[in-house]
Amino acid sequence: DLTRLCELKGRNLEAITPEEYEQMARSHGLDHLPDFPLNDSLPLVVEKRLKVAGDLYLEMGNSGYFLKLPQTEFAKLVANGSEADFCVELDDxxxxxxxxxxxxxxxxxxxxxxxxxxxxxxxEMPPLPETAEKIIQLRIDPDAGVGELAELVEKDPSLAAQVVSWASSPYYAAPGAIRSVHDAVVRVLGFDLVINLALGLALGRTLELPxxxxxxxxxxxxxxxxxxxxxxxxxxxxxxxxxxxxxxxxxxxxxxxxxxxxxxxxxxxxxxxxxxxxxxxxxxxxxxxxxxxxxxxxxxxxxxxxxxxxxxxxxxxxxxxxxxxxxxxxxxxxxxxxxxxxxxxxxxxxxxxxxxxxxxxxxxxxxxxxxxxxxxxxxxxxxxxxxxxxxxxxxx
Structure with a gap:
């Protein structure tokens, strides 16, 4: 609980960035920092429940392996640290x-x-965009076809450009140039995928990215x-x-x-x-x-x-x-x-x-x-x- 830890220490603590983490690991000749202190000069706070647990298992980077550590050995590693209650059980x-x-x-x-x-x-949520609303109506129309879908999407030039760009991606390796929404539907993606893709793209533009x-x-x-x-x-x-x-x-x-x-x-x-x-x-x-x-x-x-x-x-x-x-x-x-x-x-x-x-x-x-x-x-x-x-x- 970072908020609790900040309150206990009276500081506005933030995690280091991934780049700073990698730099710190390299300074110790490691790919990943272990879950125990390497530098006595850094302040150390230990969750107090760890001091009364039995054997502890520490993650070894991203290897999927764990290091079994008896409580006596763990106590030696964190002897210079202070104790505090700042963790929350995930099972809660x-x-x-x-x-x-x-x-x-x-x-x-x-x-x-x-x-x-x-x-x-x-x-204060924005209303459903008009284009998205029309796409939803088209989805439930059993008689809707490629022509109606292409016409609807192309009324929104920005959305049409995104659909065409999507279908033109090397990921789909379509032969020849994709010049229209109709091409995207018929030659590459198909009606079902395009109508849902267009809906997702329309919704994605509704809210600003943080x-x-x-x-x-x-x-x-x-x-x-x-x-x-x-x-x-x-x-x-x-x-x-x-x-x-x-x-x-x-x-x-x-x-x-x-x-x-x-x-x-x-x-x-x-x-x-x-x-x-x-x-x-x-x-x-x-x-x-x-x-x-x-x-x-x-x-x-x-x-x-x-x-x-x-x-x-x-x-x-x-x-x-x-x-x-x-x-x-x-x-x-x-x-x-x-x-x-x-x-x-x-x-x-x-x-x-x-x-x-x-x-x-x-x-x-x-x-x-x-x-x-x-x-x-x-x-x-x-x-x-x-x-x-x-x-x-x-x-x-």
Whole structure:
């Protein structure tokens, strides 16, 4: 709990940047700094519960191995440090059972901190963009075709340019030049993917990107692109009889971190606190840190906003439950695919966050072999430069 530690020490502490971390490690001739003090000149604070624990297990960098340390040896290592109570048990965090109530409760906490307006005024969320609203209407029209989709997207020149640029990316290796939205649909991406891609891009422009996020975190559009194409690859690798909608899976990936934008928009005074806490707890899932600081996480906020905007239920549930692979409710397949996509991307360092195991049961429920998933993520890694360029085009 970084806020608690700052209060105890009477200082405004921040985690060092990834670049400073690497420099410090190199100064000791290491690739990664171990989880015990190397320099007696630096102040050391030890969580007091560690001093009464039995054997301790220290992570050895990113190797997946741990060093077993008896309490007697640990006590010698931290003998010069002071003791304090500043950590929170991760087991204390459980998903909310009522998302709307959780949001109201969280906002009520800030009302007590002199935020005097009602919930709707406090949220101050923008309305659904007109283009996105029309795309949603087109999605549910059984008679809609390529012509109607192309006409709608091309009414928004910026959106049309992004769709054409996306289809023209070397990632899709389309033969010849892609000159129009019609080309993008017919020759490269298909109707289902383009209509959901256009919807995701339209929503992505609704909220501004935060100017200051956590150090070392993957930029928003980079993460969106990586996750979308990973979702696409996993769905295509699934047996045809188990495959969900490719377009909705793609859209879920594209919007997977939309809650990050919502969080910064709704709680700007506390966004910086969350960012600093994420930097200081790289081993902890960000949604747990947000629950601790705010009582609500980005995924809950994003899913509730998507519900207000009448987005597809598949996307709402995918965003809400992407951190819970055991979720068995409606449209759990999309949530599970998003969990696997995020963990695969973390495992190769393309997005930020602790790497958690993907059980054989999850692969079995998706109808995938572990080799299938590795093939998908290896392809994403091989094309990361092309994907980053796609993200830069979206930022522009």
């Amino acid at each position: 965090f459980t998903p909310n059972t009522d998302d709307r109530m959780a949001i109201e409760s969280s906002v009520k906490r800030f009302t007590q901190l002199r935020i005097k307006r009602r919930l709707e005024e406090t949220l 100017k200051e996020g956590p150090h070392g975190v993957t930029p928003f559009w980079d993460q969106s692109v990586y996750c979308a194409v990973t979702m696409e690859g996993l769905v295509k690798a699934m047996p045809s009889e188990r495959r969900p909608s490719l377009g909705l899976a793609y859209l879920s990936g594209l919007l997977s971190n939309y809650g990050y934008l919502v969080l910064a928009h709704i709680f700007p005074p506390y966004f910086k606190v969350i960012c600093r806490s994420i930097e200081a707890n790289t081993h902890v899932n960000p949604h747990l840190i947000e629950q601790h600081v705010l009582g609500i996480d980005r995924e809950t906020l994003a899913s509730q906003l998507m519900d207000c905007w009448s987005m597809p239920e598949e996307v709402i549930q995918a965003l809400r439950w992407q951190n819970y692979p055991g979720y068995q409710g409606d449209y759990n397949l999309y949530a599970r695919l998003l969990y696997v996509s995020n963990q695969l991307l973390r495992s190769v360092g393309l997005i930020h966050g602790p790497v958690l195991p993907i059980s054989d049961r999850i692969f079995e429920e998706l109808g995938l072999e572990q080799e299938d998933a590795l093939h998908v993520i290896n392809h994403v890694v091989a094309m990361k430069d092309e994907l980053r360029q796609m993200a830069r085009n979206l930022e522009g």
